[in-house]
Amino acid sequence: MPTRSSYDELHDSLWSADIRKSGTRYERLTAFVFKALRESDTVIHDIKLMGGSDVKHQLDVTIEKDSKKTNILIECKDFDVSGSKVGLGIVRDFWGVVDDIHPDEAMIITCNGFTADAMKYAKSKNIKLAVLREFQESDWQGRIKTIGITMHVLAISEPKVQMYFDDQEMVDKFSNDLSEAGIGGNGIWKGAPVFLNFKDKRIQFNEHIEQITNAHPRENPGPVKLKIDLSEAYIEVESRGPVNLPRILVEFEVLHGEEYFEVTSDKVAKLILSDMDASDIVICEEDLVKLAINEETGEIVV
Numbered sequence: 001m002p003t004r005s006s007y008d009e010l011h012d013s014l015w016s017a018d019i020r021k022s023g024t025r026y027e028r029l030t031a032f033v034f035k036a037l038r039e040s041d042t043v044i045h046d047i048k049l050m051g052g053s054d055v056k057h058q059l060d061v062t063i064e065k066d067s068k069k070t071n072i073l074i075e076c077k078d079f080d081v082s083g084s085k086v087g088l089g090i091v092r093d094f095w096g097v098v099d100d101i102h103p104d105e106a107m108i109i110t111c112n113g114f115t116a117d118a119m120k121y122a123k124s125k126n127i128k129l130a131v132l133r134e135f136q137e138s139d140w141q142g143r144i145k146t147i148g149i150t151m152h153v154l155a156i157s158e159p160k161v162q163m164y165f166d167d168q169e170m171v172d173k174f175s176n177d178l179s180e181a182g183i184g185g186n187g188i189w190k191g192a193p194v195f196l197n198f199k200d201k202r203i204q205f206n207e208h209i210e211q212i213t214n215a216h217p218r219e220n221p222g223p224v225k226l227k228i229d230l231s232e233a234y235i236e237v238e239s240r241g242p243v244n245l246p247r248i249l250v251e252f253e254v255l256h257g258e259e260y261f262e263v264t265s266d267k268v269a270k271l272i273l274s275d276m277d278a279s280d281i282v283i284c285e286e287d288l289v290k291l292a293i294n295e296e297t298g299e300i301v302v
Contacts, residue, residue: 005080006134007111010270014289026078027060028293030109030132033271034063034074035300036287041065045298051100059097065104073103077110086110086129088117095125135269135282143282151259154218159209159252163235163245170243177237197242198233205235213252221256225249 011017011025019025024046031045042064048056061074075094077086086108098106107128108114114122114129122129165171178184181193188194194205216224227249234242271283292301 027076072105157253162249
């Protein structure tokens with residue numbers, strides 16, 4: 001039979017400590033978990049408190065909330081190796097401590113559950129019971145681990161523009177202006193100093209084409225041809241004078257498609273806390289490793 005529980009292994013995979021007493025690592029794990037859940041509270045592992053009988057009692061975990069002493073007392077039992085459940089005797093012994101100290105709340109945490117008599121007795125004494133155990137792959141059932149997203153993509157292809165001039169003189173001037181401005185035969189690139197001058201505005205040529213294509217409806221896929229009237233405007237390279245360009249033809253294609261991708265949390269679930277009058281709480285590795293313990297005082301610190 002193994003002498004180390006899986007919670008000893010889990011503890012030592014996250015923190016290094018020279019611990020020889022059985023069950024201590026599970027107690028510390030419990031303390032770390034409650035600090036992760038209650039960062040503003042003071043969580044202390046392994047402390048002795050004086051009861052009304054003037055007898056000191058050793059407490060596995062205490063939580064001080066709102067600066068109140070001994071607000072919550074927690075007893076921890078690691079029965080992973082034996083596979084046993086917490087029985088009536090343990091709950092009854094803990095009740096003796098609770099009755100002597102009178103905390104606001106009292107709780108027993110274990111990894112395997114409780115016997116029926118233990119649960120009945122705890123309920124009658126208002127002692128809460130909870131299970132803190134390793135998170136299993138089966139615990140993902142009913143939980144969202146991965147979100148699949150399908151995107152319906154409505155896009156347009158790179159537009160092609162055909163210019164229609166009324167006479168050869170305008171063609172020659174525009175060609176010469178492009179050449180003198182250093183704009184070669186590879187087309188008018190985005191940001192090139194070629195402008196359309198309207199009565200009320202001056203706009204870069206490619207920017208105007210982009211506005212036209214972006215404004216076109218994309219509900220129906222397929223090729224598109226748009227005849228654009230520019231009779232009320234003229235084209236100009238830099239400031240080299242106007243060139244009449246009565247119309248252009250803009251051709252592009254409306255494209256429909258789907259893209260699917262998955263978003264999966266990169267958090268690693270380590271523990272799950274159950275039966276605390278609420279939904280089960282998953283504790284992830286990143287919530288634990290940011291914590292440490294003051295070995296002198298036992299306080300869990302961020």
